[in-house]
Amino acid sequence: KAGVTQTPRYLIKTRGQQVTLSCSPISGHRSVSWYQQTPGQGLQFLFEYFSETQRNKGNFPGRFSGRQFSNSRSEMNVSTLELGDSALYLCASSLGHYSYNEQFFGPGTRLTVL
Amino acid sequence: EDQVTQSPEALRLQEGESSSLNCSYTVSGLRGLFWYRQDPGKGPEFLFTLYSAGEEKEKERLKATLTKKESFLHITAPKPEDSATYLCAVQDSNYQLIWGAGTKLIIKP
Numbered sequence: 001k002a003g004v005t006q007t008p009r010y011l012i013k014t015r016g017q018q019v020t021l022s023c024s025p026i027s028g029h030r031s032v033s034w035y036q037q038t039p040g041q042g043l044q045f046l047f048e049y050f051s052e053t054q055r056n057k058g059n060f061p062g063r064f065s066g067r068q069f070s071n072s073r074s075e076m077n078v079s080t081l082e083l084g085d086s087a088l089y090l091c092a093s094s095l096g097h098y099s100y101n102e103q104f105f106g107p108g109t110r111l112t113v114l
Numbered sequence: 115e116d117q118v119t120q121s122p123e124a125l126r127l128q129e130g131e132s133s134s135l136n137c138s139y140t141v142s143g144l145r146g147l148f149w150y151r152q153d154p155g156k157g158p159e160f161l162f163t164l165y166s167a168g169e170e171k172e173k174e175r176l177k178a179t180l181t182k183k184e185s186f187l188h189i190t191a192p193k194p195e196d197s198a199t200y201l202c203a204v205q206d207s208n209y210q211l212i213w214g215a216g217t218k219l220i221i222k223p
Contacts, residue, residue: 004157042216043201044213045212058210090157103158105156108157
């Protein structure tokens with residue numbers, strides 16, 4: 001069974017640009033959650049999508065957005081990038097929504113903002 | 115405000131030397147407490163879920179316990195392959211997931 005995949009694995013952008021990250025969940029999983037991980041703040045929850053609907057949202061500015069497609073694949077977008085957005089962005093999938101029990105994480109996308 | 119604190123930040127042990135990691139929390143209406151393991155360059159890997167005080171879960175050399183204020187991850191006779199960062203997260207009554215900063219565990223052969 002294939003795991004969670006994230007593309008791209010590494011990304012370098014400059015301030016003010018926007019970026020789109022992609023996540024393909026495990027087959028059959030309908031929930032996708034996104035997290036930001038930094039050395040200073042640790043893991044912080046961004047949002048969760050289930051059946052193409054945002055079900056839960058963390059405390060991040062509106063520059064961070066996401067969506068989920070009918071095949072459960074998800075994308076997250078960050079507009080007007082800031083230096084502080086440099087982080088590892090992780091995607092996790094699970095069977096049901098709010099189902100943080102046994103989330104399966106992808107390897108992450110390392111975003112560097114210059 | 116909901117908060118999760120893990121201690122120590124880092125722990126170095128000799129192979130076979132048992133110890134415990136701590137996760138203390140203040141949260142409104144605990145729905146669940148989760149333990150994950152994260153290896154360098156990888157996403158976290160699920161270990162355990164605990165739902166109520168007094169609950170215990172075991173997996174190989176790891177045992178997780180839960181009280182009303184904290185959780186412990188006990189590591190018995192660890193091996194070098196147990197080296198990783200161990201993360202704790204709690205889910206509150208609003209289904210929000212709050213993560214601790216993690217404990218970096220290093221097991222020396």
